[in-house]
Amino acid sequence: xxxxxxxxxxxxxxxxxxxxxxxxxxxxxxxxxxxxxxxxxxxxxxxxxxxxxxxxxxxxxxxxxxxxxxxxxxxxxxxxxxxxxxxxxxxxxxxxxxxxxxxxxxxxxxxxxxxxxxxxxxxxxxxxxxxxxxxxxxxxxxxxxxxxxxxxxxxxxxxxxxxxxxxxxxxxxxxxxxxxxxxxxxxxxxxxxxxxxxxxxxxxxxxxxxxxxxxxxxxxxxxxxxxxxxxxxxxxxxxxxxxxxxxxxxxxxxxxxxxxxxxxxxxxxxxxxxxxxxxxxxxxxxxxxxxxxxxxxxxxxxxxxxxxxxxxxxxxxxxxxxxxxxxxxxxxxxx
Amino acid sequence: xxxxxxxxxxxxxxxxxxxxxxxxxxxxxxxxxxxxxxxxxxxxxxxxxxxxxxxxxxxxxxxxxxxxxxxxxxxxxxxxxxxxxxxxxxxxxxxxxxxxxxxxxxxxxxxxxxxxxxxxxxxxxxxxxxxxxxxxxxxxxxxxxxxxxxxxxxxxxxxxxxxxxxxxxxxxxxxxxxxxxxxxxxxxxxxxxxxxxxxxxxxxxxxxxxxxxxxxxxxxxxxxxxxxxxxxxxxxxxxxxxxxxxxxxxxxxxxxxxxxxxxxxxxxxxxxxxxxxxxxxxxxxxxxxxxxxxxxxxxxxxxxxxxxxxxxxxxxxxxxxxx
Numbered sequence: 001x002x003x004x005x006x007x008x009x010x011x012x013x014x015x016x017x018x019x020x021x022x023x024x025x026x027x028x029x030x031x032x033x034x035x036x037x038x039x040x041x042x043x044x045x046x047x048x049x050x051x052x053x054x055x056x057x058x059x060x061x062x063x064x065x066x067x068x069x070x071x072x073x074x075x076x077x078x079x080x081x082x083x084x085x086x087x088x089x090x091x092x093x094x095x096x097x098x099x100x101x102x103x104x105x106x107x108x109x110x111x112x113x114x115x116x117x118x119x120x121x122x123x124x125x126x127x128x129x130x131x132x133x134x135x136x137x138x139x140x141x142x143x144x145x146x147x148x149x150x151x152x153x154x155x156x157x158x159x160x161x162x163x164x165x166x167x168x169x170x171x172x173x174x175x176x177x178x179x180x181x182x183x184x185x186x187x188x189x190x191x192x193x194x195x196x197x198x199x200x201x202x203x204x205x206x207x208x209x210x211x212x213x214x215x216x217x218x219x220x221x222x223x224x225x226x227x228x229x230x231x232x233x234x235x236x237x238x239x240x241x242x243x244x245x246x247x248x249x250x251x252x253x254x255x256x257x258x259x260x261x262x263x264x265x266x267x268x269x270x271x272x273x274x275x276x277x278x279x280x281x282x283x284x285x286x287x288x289x290x291x292x293x294x295x296x297x298x299x300x301x302x303x304x305x306x307x308x309x310x311x312x313x314x315x316x317x318x319x320x321x322x323x324x325x326x327x328x329x330x331x332x333x334x335x
Numbered sequence: 336x337x338x339x340x341x342x343x344x345x346x347x348x349x350x351x352x353x354x355x356x357x358x359x360x361x362x363x364x365x366x367x368x369x370x371x372x373x374x375x376x377x378x379x380x381x382x383x384x385x386x387x388x389x390x391x392x393x394x395x396x397x398x399x400x401x402x403x404x405x406x407x408x409x410x411x412x413x414x415x416x417x418x419x420x421x422x423x424x425x426x427x428x429x430x431x432x433x434x435x436x437x438x439x440x441x442x443x444x445x446x447x448x449x450x451x452x453x454x455x456x457x458x459x460x461x462x463x464x465x466x467x468x469x470x471x472x473x474x475x476x477x478x479x480x481x482x483x484x485x486x487x488x489x490x491x492x493x494x495x496x497x498x499x500x501x502x503x504x505x506x507x508x509x510x511x512x513x514x515x516x517x518x519x520x521x522x523x524x525x526x527x528x529x530x531x532x533x534x535x536x537x538x539x540x541x542x543x544x545x546x547x548x549x550x551x552x553x554x555x556x557x558x559x560x561x562x563x564x565x566x567x568x569x570x571x572x573x574x575x576x577x578x579x580x581x582x583x584x585x586x587x588x589x590x591x592x593x594x595x596x597x598x599x600x601x602x603x604x605x606x607x608x609x610x611x612x613x614x615x616x617x618x619x620x621x622x623x624x625x626x627x628x629x630x631x632x633x634x635x636x637x638x639x640x641x642x643x644x645x646x647x648x649x650x651x652x653x654x655x656x657x658x
Contacts, residue, residue: 015486026495029502150384154645158638160589162596162609163630166616170623276493277593292597295497303498310491318489 001326008319017068019311020304024064027300054098067304070095075105099299107290108306112272114185115279115286118202119271122209127264130214134221134260138229139248149218156215165208165281172204179204183284205282209275213267220263224256258328262321269313378650385646391639395632399445408439411604428628432618441628444606449636451521451591451607456583458526463533464576468564470534471541481538484531492528496590499524500599517601521594525587533579540572574651581644585637592633608633 042050056063074094081087094103137146173181179200189195228234229252237247276288283289287306294302379385413435420430428437470480500520507516544550545568553567592609594600601607603614608629615625 015489018486019489022490023495023498026498026502154384154638154641155634158585158641159630159634160592160637162593162612163626163634166612166619166626167630170619170626174620174623277596280597291494292497295494295501295599298501303494307491307494307498310494311489314489314491 001323004326005319005323008322012315012319016308016312016315019315020068020308021064023304023307023311024067027304028060067095067301071305071308078103078105095301095305097294097299097302099294099297099302104302104305107302108287108309111285111287111290114183114284115272115288118183118205118279118284118286119209119275121202122206122275123213123267123271125206126210126213126217129210130217131221131260133214134218135225135248135253135256137218138222138225141226146222149222153215153219156211159211161208161212161275161278162281164211165205165278168204168208169281181282183282185285205275205278205284208281209278216267217260217263221256221260224259225252228252228256258325261328262325265317265321265324269310269317272310272313375650379646382646382649384642385650388639388642388646391635392643395445395636395639396449399442399449402442403439403446406438406442408436411435422624429622429625431614431625437625437628440606440611441608441632444608444611444629445632445636447518447601447605447607448588448591448609448633451518451525452584452588452636454522455525455529455587455591456580458522459530459583459587460533460576460580462526463530463579464537464569464572466530467534467537468541468568468572471538472545472560472564472568477538480534484534487528488531490528493590493593496524496528496594497597497599500594513602514605517605521591521600525590529583529586529590533576533583536575536579537572540575541568544568544571574647577651578644578648581640581647585640585644588633588637588640 058066070093078094095105096102097104097107100107133149137143137149140146169181172178181204183201183205187194187198187201189198234247234252237251238244242251272287276292278284279286279288280292291303291306293299294306422429428441430436431440466480466484470477470484503520503524504517507520510516511519550563550567553563558566588608591600591607592612595607595609596613598613601610603610611629612626612633615622615629618625
């Protein structure tokens with residue numbers, strides 16, 4: 001198991017390097033000009049100087065190397081400096097956003113809490129709802145509850161967030177006026193009333209996201225339970241005289257959770273990646289919105305860094321899911 | 336790679352007659368032999384959701400492609416005096432802020448959205464089956480091709496799609512004209528970013544099929560590789576391909592609408608369902624019903640396709656058939 005993990009970790013390095021190269025080359029082809037917003041009265045030679053100040057003067061491979069160094073060498077140093085108060089990174093040039101001329105990572109750190117709060121809560125809520133639904137609808141297969149669960153999860157699959165989001169805004173904030181339609185990220189929780197307001201503004205985005213995640217997870221849980229319910233060991237457990245509760249909730253559930261846990265792990269990168277569309281609908285200024293803004297403003301270092309962070313998370317959690325699978329199910333041996 | 340695949344027994348492709356051993360020898364004597372597709376259809380019919388989904392999807396396709404011949408108002412005709420009207424006999428879905436007929440726009444938008452969905456699905460399916468068959472059949476190609484699949488799976492897709500939209504819009508617009516160019520761009524980028532699940536499923540099935548006796552028999556009488564693949568392997572992996580085809584339509588339609596919704600899809604005067612929804616959100620407070628129609632159309636299409644896929648999966652799986 002350990003050798004497998006180490007081998008996968010080592011294999012992840014070239015994969016990630018290659019992904020960063022792909023992203024870099026894609027962005028390199030961009031026809032957009034970062035100087036497009038500069039007034040026409042600025043003379044060309046000044047524009048050329050500005051271009052060089054952004055680091056655009058050098059050839060492609062040097063810029064890629066610089067980005068790699070900045071991302072993998074200087075940014076960790078900044079992090080260490082921040083926590084330990086040392087000064088390794090003093091004077092080094094970090095990855096700078098073209099929009100704000102401030103370090104990209106600082107902006108990312110500012111945006112992450114909003115995304116984590118909204119999307120993370122939705123994920124937890126979805127898990128809490130999906131697991132019982134999946135268990136019960138497998139236990140009573142083809143009952144009305146199961147049919148209803150199937151229908152609801154089909155709807156959850158099919159209704160895109162940009163429709164369900166807009167729909168709940170129409171119902172709950174335009175017609176009923178219960179919840180604010182725009183998520184206010186400057187809101188601080190310091191009293192009971194402000195806490196209630198925070199809850200109110202979180203309900204709609206969390207609802208929209210949770211519907212989607214619940215739909216997928218509950219289907220998966222149901223299928224996994226169904227696979228196990230007809231196995232011989234379940235009959236043995238019943239024959240031993242164990243109560244139905246113990247049979248289902250201990251014996252079957254523990255075995256059915258194995259694939260479900262890995263699916264949950266695989267979904268975690270999307271929490272960080274932010275739900276781009278949901279954030280856009282509810283105006284949550286999280287990571288997803290940052291990316292959209294950066295794409296529209298041609299802010300290449302920002303786009304490059306953000307997409308790469310997403311890729312790192314995906315690769316990492318894929319690895320974690322594979323390792324978890326091996327730990328939870330002793331029948332699986334990777335060697 | 337993942338171990339879920341290993342748990343799938345390779346009897347999935349067994350002919351239906353052997354799936355239920357000893358199911359009454361007498362009946363077999365009286366009944367004429369049935370083809371596999373008859374069994375599939377019988378099972379499919381018993382799945383009510385799938386039947387309804389199929390009928391609805393057929394209806395949507397007909398409405399979207401043939402509807403404009405019946406309802407022949409031009410979707411781009413601006414009638415500023417008749418703007419923002421509610422539903423009436425002249426305009427069953429009302430009109431938008433420029434007085435364009437919403438029903439006509441819905442049909443025109445649907446034609447685009449459904450075409451994008453179907454074409455992108457075909458492209459993804461072709462790529463996925465091609466790579467899956469190659470990786471499963473030729474041992475030498477398996478490693479590199481599957482590493483490439485993993486690599487594509489590790490790419491953050493929506494951000495990349497957005498970046499691709501941004502990058503290639505101008506050159507393609509210049510080459511093919513604004514509508515044709517963006518159509519090609521969207522179909523190509525959705526196809527290129529969604530073939531991976533199909534490839535993995537097809538590879539798994541091909542790996543299992545390759546070891547079966549009938550393949551060995553075919554090989555021993557001197558069938559060439561290309562003959563083996565087209566004659567013996569491909570027909571047997573048809574059912575997973577069909578199931579991923581239905582799911583592919585659904586994801587492609589949703590992705591196209593998401594891109595249009597984020598403002599990076601088709602140009603503003605060219606309606607698609609996602610674009611109509613996006614435009615309608617500006618008038619959310621005054622005319623919420625305008626959001627409802629395109630959103631409902633997208634959701635219903637995807638829902639019907641998903642049910643269709645669900646039914647197909649059951650119908651094509653001989654282990655479930657006959658239960």
